[in-house]
Amino acid sequence: MIFHIVGCALVSVLLPALVAVAQSANELLYFSNQTGPFQLYQGKPDGSNPKLLIREPGYNYWWVYAHPNYTKFITYRSDTATGKNQNDYENAELWQYDSSGSDPVLLIDKKTHHWSAHGVAKYSPDGHKLIMAAVPGGQDWWYGFVTDSGGHYPKQISRWWMIDPAWSPDGSKIVFCGFPNNTPTFDLTKLELFVAEYDRTADTIRTPVQITSGTGRVHDPCFSHRGDRIAFSDGNMAYSDADIKVVDITGDNLTTLVDDNGANGGSIFWSCDDAEIWYHNVTLFVNDFQIRNVNLATRAITHVLKNVNNAFISAHMLCGSVASAQVPGSKLNSEVQPNPFMQQTELRTDIPLWDATLTVHTMVGQTVRELHHLNGEGVVFQRGELPAGMYVGQLSQNNQIIAIVKLFIIN
Structure with missing residues (x-):
């Protein structure tokens, strides 16, 4: 059976x-x-x-x-x-x-x-x-x-x-x-x-x-x-x-x-x-x-x-359409490590950032954190008071989205 x-x-x-x-x-x-x-x-x-x-x-x-x-x-x-x-x-x-x-x-x-x-x-x-x-x-x-x-x-x-x-x-x-x-x-x-x-x-x-x-x-x-x-x-x-x-x-x-x-x-x-x-x-x-x-x-x-x-x-x-949009001309690779994480993680890119912004959303689009004026190849993200769950991080530069990552916070 x-x-x-x-x-x-x-x-x-x-x-x-x-x-x-x-x-x-x-x-x-x-x-x-x-x-x-x-x-x-x-x-x-x-x-x-x-x-x-x-x-x-x-x-x-x-x-x-x-x-x-x-x-x-x-x-x-x-x-x-x-x-x-x-x-x-x-x-x-x-x-x-x-x-x-x-x-x-x-x-x-x-x-x-x-x-x-x-x-x-x-x-x-x-x-x-x-x-x-x-x-x-x-x-x-x-x-x-x-x-x-x-x-x-x-x-x-x-x-x-x-x-x-x-x-x-x-x-x-x-x-x-x-x-x-x-x-x-x-x-x-x-x-x-x-x-x-x-x-x-x-x-x-x-x-x-x-x-x-x-x-x-x-x-x-x-x-x-x-x-x-x-x-x-x-x-x-x-x-x-x-x-x-x-x-x-x-x-x-x-x-x-x-x-x-x-x-x-x-x-x-x-x-x-x-x-x-x-x-x-x-x-x-x-x-x-x-x-x-x-x-x-x-x-x-x-x-x-x-x-x-x-x-x-x-x-x-x-929760977000399949391949719903594109970032024209972007060839940026990004990685988050560790992920999942409890207190902090690091988002690294293969191209140096210049005055970039990281915006973190819940899965329904609510903005819960923004980090401005980011430079270099790594961004340290602190959990702070955010509850455990899944989030979406959006990295932008020169008024253009250059990377999207998922963040998994655990207790």
């Missing part, structure tokens, strides 16, 4: 790929069967301006995850001849595309690492690694694996049975779905959420801590951008009735946001300001797959993409 597992160092940023931080620039990636098989689309968060990114009539595509600098993304596909239009983990191929849906590169297929099934790959926050779930050849259970960003050198991160592993925004923790005391059973309603510290050097996790208890069949955990809460789905054995819930990373404040007669889940993710949770829904005898979001404060549900003739699945929000 293959289980339903739909989910949710150094940083070098080479321009001209520019990450926009204004929320108005957000884009939505999703899949739809409007042309037959499931294909990848890009559009606005309200469902408008759809653009077909990938059209391969012989394949169904599902699950997409963008690289942190938004210049490329990864997605799974399987041959339509298998008769399974999504989540075909036994026949899955993991592909990489550039932001426009071009330059496809096969990263992992069924034979690459002798796995009998694999899925839900996600980039690490610095973009250097992938985490995923896989079933090693000759075995029956799912485990967590980390590879480099090209899908090479797989390392099993633990002996714990796990599905749907996901990094925290600063890369210091991993959340996953597993069984208490690491005792697997075919009763999937025994699944619970676990959080573990991640050792970046050894690519292993420390002893997992169970943060839910007595839930149903849990799937798709996803950290908020602030890293303090986790959204997930909680369903019955058949997963025909699944709710959307949120819990603190400590296991406190478990809250049900969506409780209806539908199966809600699939590539769960938070809006860029952590105000909404996005998911897809299918309700037996009522509606095919739709993409929806729920507001955490009001519990209001918005039906973003729905159509009586088509299905929409596995949306992924880009």
Whole structure:
């Protein structure tokens, strides 16, 4: 039996790929069967301006995850001849595309690492690694694996049975779905959420801590951008009735946001300001797959993409459009080290700065720090009173943006 597992160092940023931080620039990636098989689309968060990114009539595509600098993304596909239009983990191929849906590169297929099934790959926050779930050849259970960003050198991160592993925004923790005391059973309603510290050097996790208890069949955990809460789905054995819930990373404040007669889940993710949770829904005898979001404060549900003739699945929000802008003529290379950091880090460039400015934004575009009159090849950035989380640093000179970096602050 293959289980339903739909989910949710150094940083070098080479321009001209520019990450926009204004929320108005957000884009939505999703899949739809409007042309037959499931294909990848890009559009606005309200469902408008759809653009077909990938059209391969012989394949169904599902699950997409963008690289942190938004210049490329990864997605799974399987041959339509298998008769399974999504989540075909036994026949899955993991592909990489550039932001426009071009330059496809096969990263992992069924034979690459002798796995009998694999899925839900996600980039690490610095973009250097992938985490995923896989079933090693000759075995029956799912485990967590980390590879480099090209899908090479797989390392099993633990002996714990796990599905749907996901990094925290600063890369210091991993959340996953597993069984208490690491005792697997075919009763999937025994699944619970676990959080573990991640050792970046050894690519292993420390002893997992169970943060839910007595839930149903849990799937798709996803950290908020602030890293303090986790959204997930909680369903019955058949997963025909699944709710959307949120819990603190400590296991406190478990809250049900969506409780209806539908199966809600699939590539769960938070809006860029952590105000909404996005998911897809299918309700037996009522509606095919739709993409929806729920507001955490009001519990209001918005039906973003729905159509009586088509299905929409596995949306992924880009907090800043894919390759949305360019810095004309810039050839600047920059790196941040250490990253993540606790108190201070240094942004270094290969071209000396002259009266430059570093502006630091939150992921929704709020300016939280500005450093002026910067000179030389290095900029020391002090955390000060900033809370832990992910930020975007914008380096400008002569009224021109010359570099964009992501900053990861941890406690």
